[in-house]
Amino acid sequence: MSFFCSISGEPPQDPVVSSKSGHVYERRLILKYITENGTDPITGDKLEEADLVSVKANPKAAPPRPPSASSIPALLQTLQNEWDAAMLETFALRQQYNSLRQELSYALYAQDAAQRVVARLIKERDAAREALSSVAATMNVDVPASGGDVEMGDADQEAGGLPADALEQIVETHKKLSATRKKRKAPEGYATPEDVKSYAAKHTIPSLHSPSPAGITSLAVSSANPSQFLTGGNDKVVQLYDRDTDKVLASLKGHTKKVTHVALRERQGDATLILSASADKIAKAWAHDEASGEYIPKATIRTHKGELTGLVVHPTSTLMALSSADRTWSIHDLASFSQVYRSPEFDDPFTSLAVHPDGVLLGVGTPGGSIRVYDLRAPSQLAAELTPSNGMPFTVNTFSFSENGYHLAAPDSLSSVAVWDLRKMKISKSLPLGDSFKVNKVVYDYSANLLAVGGNEGLRVFANKSWEELARFEEGGEVSDVVFGAQSREIWGVTGREVRIWGAAA
Secondary structure, three states: OOOOOOOOOOOOOOEEEEOOOOOEEEHHHHHHHHHHHOEOOOOOOEOOHHHEEEOOOOOOOOOOOOHHHOOHHHHHHHHHHHHHHHHHHHHHHHHHHHHHHHHHHHHHHHHHHHHHHHHHHHHHHHHHHHHHHHHHHHHOOOOOOOOOOOOHHHHHHHHOOOOHHHHHHHHHHHHHHHHHHOOOOOOOOOOOHHHHOOOEEEEEEOOOOOOOOOOEEEEEEOOOOOOEEEEEEOOOOEEEEEOOOOEEEEEEOOOOOOEEEEEEEOOOOOOOEEEEEEOOOOEEEEEEOOOOOOEEEEEEEOOOOOOEEEEEEOOOOOEEEEEEOOOOEEEEEOOOOOEEEEOOOOOOOOOEEEEOOOOOEEEEEOOOOOEEEEEOOOOOOEEEEEOOOOOOOOOOOOOEEOOOOOEEEEEEEOOEEEEEEOOOOEEEEEEEOOOOOOEEEEEEOOOOOEEEEEEOOEEEEEEOOOOOEEEEEOOOOOOOEEEEOHHHOEEEEEEOOEEEEEEOOO
8 A cells, every 4th residue: 555745746755644633744844834834635624743643654554666667557547646636626626617617707797786776876866965955945944064984093083082981091101100100110020130131042932934935024022921922924914822821822814915024912701802913904813712712803903004114012011002104003902803993194104103102192103314203182283202412314224112101212314313302302321332233123011121132133132221241142143123021030032034032041
């Protein structure tokens, strides 16, 4: 009896069989596929190495002869098999073609029916307006001049703010957080600047996401379970990974272009939400299902006309903010995933987004080097604009509010970072990083004692106030995203397709 690998089609040298699907594979090929995708290549079901069963072949059995050494009847049989396979594939393609034609016909029919309904409603609306005009003329009553349709989004913007319930949540969160922040001290147990000086490369998680196109674009670390982290990649996939078990917990697909930002919403009493924003102009949400243990799709948000350049979960944990290259930013409710506010259009596209830790201020970066700050209590009006005085145009692709509530770190050129004092609206410190350094990510830690800067020459960590360079990590090459781990005892960074972790030696 002979069998063949379901991936290569060749007789396997080290055969294994899936206990879930029953398909036979070459061990090295299926292990590589599981590492990259975490699923069965034939059925698409979740598959792990533990699900593979080795097949003990007869060691004395001779391997099959190559076609060149086969007899003419064997060659004819091979050609017959290939012909049969081609015919079966043609038949399957013909069935798919007919199915697609039926789906297209149904879609065209539905579109035509919708257009007919819209046309009928417009006709009835015009008839009602004419009847109203006739009655008004008969009764000598003035008809309001505004007879057009109402755009709810425009009405909200002209009204100047968010809905009352969303605004109330923001104000209450602001009062609660700002009251404790006025005399805020660094939380106990967090890493100190002296601790960071001893940090070194601690762990590397390789080969995340597909190699084509390669690269991780964004990173988020779970606060509820610090061993789990979320990544988005150029391969359009959002992936949840567990460092302790070294397994992919979820591989979420649905975007058609690279994922630009990912975030986790972890709130006591609510299901964990995985959020992502993409260059395909949409944001997606997945929720953890307790029954199945899987993450299931919850919503697809299509409110912007340009690439999404920022995604932030608001401190209320009930709202989410998005920024876009279409020159607007928006606020969304995480319960209904509906848009509750959208800003007026600006002159330039927005390139980055951050929310103040108190939740009342929202900032967006621009291609001209400035950061526009809005007060969510009156979001239609610009509260402040932070523009470096050097006059050199550059794109603000990242910035971070400090947890002390008074400072904001952002690039003030392509190769330097400025620390803005929000009380005086001016730069209090500028950190030059070298002419060849290109800033990719700036982030404060929760203790407000540390500032990390990732760029094309690695990762650098500075101490707040003294601005001493505490550590420099260059072994991984370019760092595209940075996140502080639990109690800042670890620093996570993205280098290509790898996630690197720096920290103190065990």
